[in-house]
Amino acid sequence: MFKLIKHLLLLCVxxxxxxxxxxxxxxxxxxxxxNTGKYLELETEKAYIKLTPxxxxxIRVRVGVKDVAGNNKYLEDYSYAVLDDVINKNANxxxxxxxxxxxxxxxxxEVEIDLDSALIDIRDIKDGFSYAKDxxxxxxxxxxxxxxxxxxxxxxxxxxxxxxxxxxxxxxxNEHFYGLGEKTGKFDKRRSNLQMWNTDAYGYCPxxxxxxxxHPFFIGLKDDKAYGIFFDNTYRTYFDMGYTDxxxxxxxxxxxxxxxxxxxxxxIKEVLSHYTALTGKMPMxxxxxxxxxxxRWSYYPxxxxxxxxxxxxxxxxxxxxxxLDIHYMDEYRIFTWDKTRFSDLKGTVDKIHSMGAKxxxxxxPGVKVDPxxxxxxxxxxxxxxxxxxxxxxxxxxxxxxxxxFPDFTNPSVRSWWGNLYKVMLDQGIDGFWNDxxxxxxxxxxxxxxxxxSFYDFGLNSSHRKMHNVYALNMIRATYEGVLNLMNGKxxxxxxxxxxxxxxxxxxxxxxxxxxxxFEHLKLTIPMFLGLSLSGIPFVGADIGGFNDSADPELLTRxxxxxxxxxxxxxxxxxxxxxQEPWAYGDPYxxxxxxxxxxxxxxxxxxxxxxxxASNESSPIMRPLVYEYQNDENTYNLExxxxxxxxILVAPVLERGVNNRVVYLPKGTWYDYGSGETLxxxxxxxxxxxxxxxxxxxxxxxxxxxxxxGQYVDEVSEEEIGLQVYMPANDGEYxxxxxxxxxxxxxxxxxxxxxxxxKGNGSTNIEINRGGSFNKVKRFYLTxxxxxxxxxxxxxxxxxIDNNRxxxxxxxxxxxxx
Ligand code: GLC
Numbered sequence: 001m002f003k004l005i006k007h008l009l010l011l012c013v014x015x016x017x018x019x020x021x022x023x024x025x026x027x028x029x030x031x032x033x034x035n036t037g038k039y040l041e042l043e044t045e046k047a048y049i050k051l052t053p054x055x056x057x058x059i060r061v062r063v064g065v066k067d068v069a070g071n072n073k074y075l076e077d078y079s080y081a082v083l084d085d086v087i088n089k090n091a092n093x094x095x096x097x098x099x100x101x102x103x104x105x106x107x108x109x110e111v112e113i114d115l116d117s118a119l120i121d122i123r124d125i126k127d128g129f130s131y132a133k134d135x136x137x138x139x140x141x142x143x144x145x146x147x148x149x150x151x152x153x154x155x156x157x158x159x160x161x162x163x164x165x166x167x168x169x170x171x172x173x174n175e176h177f178y179g180l181g182e183k184t185g186k187f188d189k190r191r192s193n194l195q196m197w198n199t200d201a202y203g204y205c206p207x208x209x210x211x212x213x214x215h216p217f218f219i220g221l222k223d224d225k226a227y228g229i230f231f232d233n234t235y236r237t238y239f240d241m242g243y244t245d246x247x248x249x250x251x252x253x254x255x256x257x258x259x260x261x262x263x264x265x266x267x268i269k270e271v272l273s274h275y276t277a278l279t280g281k282m283p284m285x286x287x288x289x290x291x292x293x294x295x296r297w298s299y300y301p302x303x304x305x306x307x308x309x310x311x312x313x314x315x316x317x318x319x320x321x322x323x324l325d326i327h328y329m330d331e332y333r334i335f336t337w338d339k340t341r342f343s344d345l346k347g348t349v350d351k352i353h354s355m356g357a358k359x360x361x362x363x364x365p366g367v368k369v370d371p372x373x374x375x376x377x378x379x380x381x382x383x384x385x386x387x388x389x390x391x392x393x394x395x396x397x398x399x400x401x402x403x404x405f406p407d408f409t410n411p412s413v414r415s416w417w418g419n420l421y422k423v424m425l426d427q428g429i430d431g432f433w434n435d436x437x438x439x440x441x442x443x444x445x446x447x448x449x450x451x452x453s454f455y456d457f458g459l460n461s462s463h464r465k466m467h468n469v470y471a472l473n474m475i476r477a478t479y480e481g482v483l484n485l486m487n488g489k490x491x492x493x494x495x496x497x498x499x500x501x502x503x504x505x506x507x508x509x510x511x512x513x514x515x516x517x518f519e520h521l522k523l524t525i526p527m528f529l530g531l532s533l534s535g536i537p538f539v540g541a542d543i544g545g546f547n548d549s550a551d552p553e554l555l556t557r558x559x560x561x562x563x564x565x566x567x568x569x570x571x572x573x574x575x576x577x578x579q580e581p582w583a584y585g586d587p588y589x590x591x592x593x594x595x596x597x598x599x600x601x602x603x604x605x606x607x608x609x610x611x612x613a614s615n616e617s618s619p620i621m622r623p624l625v626y627e628y629q630n631d632e633n634t635y636n637l638e639x640x641x642x643x644x645x646x647i648l649v650a651p652v653l654e655r656g657v658n659n660r661v662v663y664l665p666k667g668t669w670y671d672y673g674s675g676e677t678l679x680x681x682x683x684x685x686x687x688x689x690x691x692x693x694x695x696x697x698x699x700x701x702x703x704x705x706x707x708x709g710q711y712v713d714e715v716s717e718e719e720i721g722l723q724v725y726m727p728a729n730d731g732e733y734x735x736x737x738x739x740x741x742x743x744x745x746x747x748x749x750x751x752x753x754x755x756x757x758k759g760n761g762s763t764n765i766e767i768n769r770g771g772s773f774n775k776v777k778r779f780y781l782t783x784x785x786x787x788x789x790x791x792x793x794x795x796x797x798x799x800i801d802n803n804r805x806x807x808x809x810x811x812x813x814x815x816x817x
Contacts, residue, residue: 026137027063030115033102035095040104044118047140048072051120053091054261056107058274059122063258065140065163075162075257078457079232080469081500082261082278109264122262124225131227132220132262135248136168143235143255143464151449152388161462165233166252167260171242175222176635177249178268178623180239181215181500181534182511184208187526187623187638189218193243197236198468198497200440200447202513203547206523212438212512213498214468215534216251217279219271224630226265228275230500233259234468255464268533268626269618276535276617280504284614285538286490287742288358289431289508290606291320291712292596293569294580295542298327301341302348308580309357313710315582317593318600320711322352323433323571324361332400334363335375335423349428356711358430360492363421365437365474366403369395375420379404384413386452389460394452396441405439405448408473409466410455417474418481425485431492434478437471438497471497472505479505488744494567500535508538508567516545516576521558522653526638528565532619537610539621540567549577552584553655553690556591560693561651563595564602564643566610566620591691597708598693602647604704604720604737609644611738620644628665631681637663646701646735647672650686650694660694662686668699668728675784677728699785700733701725702754702765713742718777724765726785727758739775748773762789767814769794774816781812 025046032043039052052060064074079087095104104111105125112121121133140163177189185192185207196214204211216231218239231237235255242249251260263274294312299305305322312319328345330336337345349359367375367385379385385393385404393404406413421432441447452463475495482491493506502509511527514520524541531539543562544550549572550558559581562568572579581592599606609620619626622642624634640650640662648669650662664680671678672695678684688694697703703723709715717739727733733756740747751770756763765788767779781791791798791814798814 025141026139027118028137030102030113030118033095038090040093040095040102042102042113042118048074049118049138050074051104051111051113053093053104053106053109054086054089055091055274055277057109057264057270058278059106059109059111059262061120061258061260061262063138063140063165065257076457076459080234080472081230081232083280083504086278122227124264124266129223129225129266131225131264132229133170134168135170138258139166139168140164140258146450149445149450151394151451152390161464162256164252164254165256165258166250167231167258168248168250171245171247171249172222173246175220175242177218177220177241178625179215179218179228179530179533181217181531181536182211182213182498182509182527183530184211184523184527186636187529188636189239189241189530191243192239192241194239194241195236196239196468198438198471198499200436200438203515204513206519212496213471213502213509213531215498215500215531215536217275217500217534219268219533221268221625221629221635224266226268226271226629228263228265228271230261230263230275230278231259232261232500233257234465234499236464236468268629272533272535272619273617276503279501279535281535281617282503282537282614283506283745284490284740285506285508285610286431286492287607287712288320289492290566290603290610291568292318292599293321293323293360293567294319295323295325295569295571296579297572297574298325299323300327300338302343302345305348305359306351309352309355311580311582313355315589315593316710317581317589318596318708318710319357321358321360321431321569323569324359326362326364326399328361331368332364333368333370333373333375334366335420336373337427345427353428356714359428360431360433360494361424361429362433362435363424363478364398364435365405365408365439365470366396366398366400367406368400369402369404370400376404378416379406382412382416384410384416386448386454386463388451389453394448396443396448398436398440398442406474406477407455408470408477409457413455414473414477414480417477418484421478421482422485425482431494432478432482433494434471434474435496437474437495438467439470469499471495472499472502475502475505475507488746490743490745498536503535503537506538507536508540509536510539510567510569510571511541513546513573514542516548516550516554516572518554518557518653518655520545521554521561522639524561524565525641525653528621529623529638529641532621533623533626535617537613537620538566540565540569542572543568543570544572544579546571546573547576550579552588555579555581555584556588556690557652559592560595561653563599563693564606564647564649564695568599587691594691595693598695600708600712601705602703603712604706604717604739605644605647607742608704608736608738611740612644612736624648624663624665631665633663634665646698646703648696648698650696652688652692652694658689659685659687662694662696664696669696670699670725670784672697677785697723697725697784699725699729700727700731700756700758702735702756704735704737717775720776720779722754722779722781724756724781724783724788726763726783726787727756728785730759732757737776740773741775750774750776752776756788764788764790764792767791767793769816777816779814779816781814
């Protein structure tokens, strides 16, 4: 009876949430199956289910609904998110029938399919652990067409929209969910009901959903084991992660087809590496972009821009980048600039370069309707715009007034767009900011109508299908264009909106138009961690908050919290108070300077993490659960984070407090400020008055540092400080350092591996070098918590008399031969 009431309730909720067709049709019992050698295909009365083992650890599940004649109706097999070479890959597998089940096996996974219900269970072959079992048969029906969102109803709906689809899986009482991209709310997404629909969310609230990006990918964690699911569907999708019912989680879409990839763990790290094998990794950034950035809507005219950089220099506030928001343009026409505000743009940029800083400028997708303006004229002449089914351009208001919008799904448009950046590169501009790319339109639905039509590989697809990948294609066009124009140098492109795969087109992102409040400061950590676990490592938020004006305490705490996050940019809206670190004088200025200096000191460590992210897909900023998956205390932790695996940061995120609780996971930790050690697996009440940013270093770490410069390249990597944190416990501890030229794609590099070994009462260091850049000439080692007995570099013991090893107080110097 209870179950019946629950089901009825569920149905009502589903109707309310526009899932009225949830139970309308399902794949039900299997009437036939065939093993093609590449995949296993199961036939039901209404549909075909295709199970492809992409690798031993990744299973792709697709459902093609039959047409009236009973024929197979899979949609075209391509993806904007998944790399082409993966789509056509498959691993060896066997398929056997036993009783009423079929068992499909790779080397590491077993998929059990129940012939009566077509329910799928995916299990680990080693221990039979069930990762993601269907709760109900996969369901589908006609897509939801929103009549009110049709601009030209007379044309009907000419699009092939697939089906609205639903997958429902069993939810364990102890299951947690992470990822799902850029989301507000809690870090653990269990109990959440979330939507993927890229939205211009100006001044969004701390629980508002959806906002700018869509990443239909999540990591499930139960019984200490992780798995991942990527739902490769670009329509508006929904993720009900135990919100409606504690026994099930549901992912569904308004169109397309069921097409998801299951990824095995059991570690979160392995899941992420499978996910990035599917969707790609971030290329290395130019080194300057990991410094401190200053932005405002907008710095202008030219002398103000120069003055900001000069003020940073005179205040000894390290600064690498100054940003030009929309006011630099000539009446918001992209690829132009206002000649009265910037009479000599190149001269201004040169001047900023001479002070060691770089310039990034904004380029929006909306092109002003303005005959005679070259971008508009070229678009009209070539029909490069997004159009209605009758061929007329979609026109909508954005900053410049009425605009047309490039159709970035068309390769010719992408290459045309990419070349436009030459205009800005010729002025010396160093990087680009693609904003408003949801795409945002100033109307009641904040975007284009459903029947706007896109090229989409010649399929002419609707905005319903293409909306969530508009930004992805725009960033692709920008990234590929700039890459092509920069002769082997690394592009820098910031995007507001995005979809899974954004990271492979660089895809640095920030969390949009937040608010100057402590609630929003607090929100930055779960948001960054969600993005980090969705394959987007280079993330940040507007420091100080965008909407409203930050007071000095908030700004100071925000600077501290952001100092060790991947993308560090202060930004604020038009007509708010100034938010530069010097805005309120001392003591705030000095405290913010100290936080920024800490980042600049740790640059070699940070840059190494960027390399790890682009090479191995490990996030730069990590939730504690990433490294301590067996520790339940970490499962919902969202007010502290790890920078790599060695540094733990626990910023103060509340007003008017002088302390906070810090949880340290197992092991011995060093307080970075005092050098004192603290035992982990314990929560501490830690004193943190305004000038203190609580930072801790794991025992056995060797942290690479350099002297603080006023910009990242002011101090070279010839001399590297190595801060050694002696292990309290016996064992082997590995740290690394990666150094390259910081600007070219195929740079030479040095890759050092430091091994600290503690045992038999002594500790030794072994240093090994890979690569042949030979940039690093000297290490200066400082020791915390003891000393080492022996140092071995490149296989040779380092001794005092061979002149490569100096003892100067607590510092030892090693010259590299
Ligand atoms: C959008 C951006 C914001 C920018 C403004 C003006 O609101 O999110 O960062 O300052 O547009 O370009």
